[in-house]
Amino acid sequence: MTTTNPTEPLGQPTTSVGWTPGFDDAPRRSLLPRPSGSDSVFKSVAVTAGATTVGIMLAVGLFLSLRASSALQVSGFSFLVEQQWSPETQVFGIASILFGTITIALIAMCVAVPLALGTALLISEIAQGQLRKTLITLVDLMAAVPSVVFGLWGVFFLQANVIPVASWISTYFGWIPFFQVTDASGQVLTEASAFTSSAVIAGIVVGLMVVPTQTSVMREAFSQAPNGEREAAFALGSTRWGMVRSVVLPFGRGGIIGGTMLGLGRALGETIAVYMIISPIFTINWQVLKTGSNSVSALIALRYGESSEFGLSALMAAGLVLFLITLMVNYTASSIVARSRSGADSEA
Amino acid sequence: MLTDTLTPRTAPTRTTTIIPASEGIEIGPRRRVRAVRLDDRFDLIGAAVAGIAVGTLLFGWFTPLSGGVGWTIVSFILFITFYAVLVGMKADREEIKDRVVSVLLASAGVVLFGALIFVVAYTLVRGQNALPHLNFFIENMELAGPLDPLSVGGILHAVLGTLIQISIALTITIPLGILTALFLNEIGGRFAKFVRTVADAMTALPSIVAGLFVYSAIIVLITHQRSGFAAAMAITVMMLPIVIRASDIVLRLVAGNLREAAYALGATRWRTVWHIVLPTARPGLATAVILGTARGIGETSPVLLTSGVTAMTNLNPFSGPMISLPLQVFDFVKSPEPNMIARGFGTAAVLILLVLALFAAARLIGGRGPGELSHGQQRRMLAASARDEQRITIAADRRLLLTSAPASDADPVSDLPAAPDRPALPKEESSS
Structure with missing residues (x-):
């Protein structure tokens, strides 16, 4: 056996058993990586591709920030608290728009999270074999259905069917401030037209659109719960739900939170379905069942065409705020998901 | 098959497995553990x-x-x-x-x-209502007004617009996306980490903001008119992170020992990528691209800002508005006329069928993980390795005979098994 002290320089032979004299005369092959021609071309092309991607992204970010800054300089802090949107008169802010965006996203979460959680558990714990594969395919397919189709469905089918329910809720649960539907003077409204184009309808449609994203993240997290622990729970006499509650849900907690937030990020940025359903208003509307709401993306879709240079800059500022929020939500979500994947989050 | 050809040389000591007799043991009916009562x-x-x-x-x-x-x-x-x-x-x-x-x-x-x-x-x-009319697929809306019956006008211009826009977007997205994913996986380093972070951030970009960026950067500043090319750029910005992310995952799943085997055989990095990594990941990459395409085709909001609405067929992506299917749906249903709404639903149905077809294609191509072989591929591989095994065995036999011949004093040439004379493995047996 040749024993080589790693600290010694490689060129010096050490006296040991098996050493054959004469071999040290041969020129030593360099062990340093020396890229061949094709390799260096490949490397530089790949690096260029990566740099281009980064370049596009930075261009978007920088361009948005630069163009937004001229509007932000004019409005200053009032951009965040002003409800009106009229850049022509220099009075504009995103308070009501941001409020609408977040309302719709939260309603979407109320619809989406139970559905996604239930479906993810159904796929990972109850469905077996071929059924499971089919369900996974269907979830993926749902993610690919264009949002304009969901919008169509929301406008032409869902709206008419939600109005009676909304009216019923506002009649019997009107004492909860959210569910109240009143006009400006406080008069309770009951006619159907007061319930059209509301944040709730938009929220339901957006909720259905983000379910697939959430389901697939959650399902993946649940399927990683270790079998040993599952079987241990069963061996201790637990029912299937007992096992799910004590093993699968704690292991999948990161997936649940992360998936929910990824869906939230998509819900915040959703445009066309919201634009088709809501009727835009520029006041903060706490009554989610009542006609009228707004969202940043719907505002951009509504106003970009008629905007002047400055108006465009104001829209850019609104878009930038939306982007920063979705970026923050997505980043938090993916870091939570990544941490739970590595197992650092599971203490069981 | 494998043991048959090996036994003459290795001659293993045979051991017998004793199966205990099942006589006398009462075997009751199998209990159904998960039965529904x-x-x-x-x-x-x-x-x-x-x-x-x-x-x-x-x-x-x-x-x-x-x-x-x-x-x-x-x-x-x-x-x-x-x-x-x-x-x-x-x-x-x-x-x-x-x-x-x-x-x-x-x-x-x-x-x-x-x-x-x-x-x-x-x-x-x-x-x-709209789909059974043939003119719906071969005419455009140039001569059809909102009040015209469904037997006039169609969506050919939108179909062509979608195809042109998605083709331009794909020509940019596929090379750029896959090369970036290769960079992230095969080259790595600190810059790659940064690129991955940026690509992840890009998935958070709301589609309308991507559209607004293209509108104010390309249309307002440079071209001063809406065009199919601008729409394709907006779609590219949306599709690129999806393709990068999906290809990144697929490439990460390529088994490391395959790469190491290639390097151990002396392959350069590029040869490893071209001959090992990409072929192994091909179905997954195809799926990634097709799913990205399905998402890109359905994007409405960036197109709304960038492509412009037109009723005419426009095949030139660089000048003049060029409508696409999702935008055409949106434009149709803005009208209160029942016929326009029927057209809108017809267009949406075409769009959905297109997405479904893409999705089915993705399933067909990429239903398997990287390195996982289809039935036919598995059989071909078995046949190939059987041939290899035969070839190697013959070579070993010859060498064995040549070295042992002088000692045994036999005629080395007559004992040499000629390759075709051996009870060769039928080449096509396992593949048929």
Whole structure:
């Protein structure tokens, strides 16, 4: 056996058993990586591709920030608290728009999270074999259905069917401030037209659109719960739900939170379905069942065409705020998901 | 097959496995561990019937409730209650919880997939009015006004626009996306980490903001008109992160020992990528691209800002507005005319069918993980390795004979097994 002290320089032979004299005369092959021609071309092309991607992204970010800054300089802090949107008169802010965006996203979460959680558990714990594969395919397919189709469905089918329910809720649960539907003077409204184009309808449609994203993240997290622990729970006499509650849900907690937030990020940025359903208003509307709401993306879709240079800059500022929020939500979500994947989050 | 050819040289010592006799041991009928008992089924059916009946009574006779959605919700709540009561008649609390939660989970699935199927079916059914007209597919809207019947006008211009825009987007996205993913996986380093972070951040970019960027950077500043090319750029910005992310995952799944084997054989990095990594990941990459395409085709909001609306067929992506399918849907249903709305649903149906076709193609190509072989591929590989095995064995035999021949004093040439004379493995046997 040749024993080589790693600290010694490689060129010096050490006296040991098996050493054959004469071999040290041969020129030593360099062990340093020396890229061949094709390799260096490949490397530089790949690096260029990566740099281009980064370049596009930075261009978007920088361009948005630069163009937004001229509007932000004019409005200053009032951009965040002003409800009106009229850049022509220099009075504009995103308070009501941001409020609408977040309302719709939260309603979407109320619809989406139970559905996604239930479906993810159904796929990972109850469905077996071929059924499971089919369900996974269907979830993926749902993610690919264009949002304009969901919008169509929301406008032409869902709206008419939600109005009676909304009216019923506002009649019997009107004492909860959210569910109240009143006009400006406080008069309770009951006619159907007061319930059209509301944040709730938009929220339901957006909720259905983000379910697939959430389901697939959650399902993946649940399927990683270790079998040993599952079987241990069963061996201790637990029912299937007992096992799910004590093993699968704690292991999948990161997936649940992360998936929910990824869906939230998509819900915040959703445009066309919201634009088709809501009727835009520029006041903060706490009554989610009542006609009228707004969202940043719907505002951009509504106003970009008629905007002047400055108006465009104001829209850019609104878009930038939306982007920063979705970026923050997505980043938090993916870091939570990544941490739970590595197992650092599971203490069981 | 393999052992047959090896036995003459290795001659293993044979050991016999003793199977204990099964006589005298009573084997009862196999217990079904996960069977659904008959009364479980009756619980479910009974509770469902009772829930629907009471719900109908409440809505039709006893209380002034109305509306299909309300009826469904009330009946469902009643169904769950009755089911809990029925199960509770012979089970303890834990089992009641288990049963009720199972039913709730199943209903979540039913609601979700019901909604999916309903959304798709609703669009297809409402699209029925427009779809049977052949002119819907071969004419454009140039000569058709809002009041014209469905036998005039069509969406050929939108179909062509979608195809042109998605082709331009794909020509940029596929090379750039896959090369970036290769960079992230095969080269790595600190910059790659940064690129991955940026690509992840890019997935958070709301589609309307991407559209606004292209609108104000390309249209307002440079071209001063909306065009198919600008729309394709907006779609590219949206599709690129999706393709990068999906290809990144696929490439990461390529087994490391395949790469190491290539390097150990002296392959350069590029040869490893070209001959090992990319072929192994090909189905997955195809799936990534097709799913990205499906998403890109359905994007409405960036196109809304960038492509412009037109009723005419425009094949030049660099000048003049060029409409695409999702935008055409949006434009049709803005009109209050029933015929325009019917056209909108027809266009949406075409769009959905296109997405479904892409999705089916993705499933067909990429249903398997990287390195996982189809049935035919597996058989071909087995046949190839059988041939290799034969070739190697013959070479070894010859060498063995040549070295042992002088010692045994036999004629080396006559003993040499000529390759074709050997009881060769039939080449096509395993592949047929």
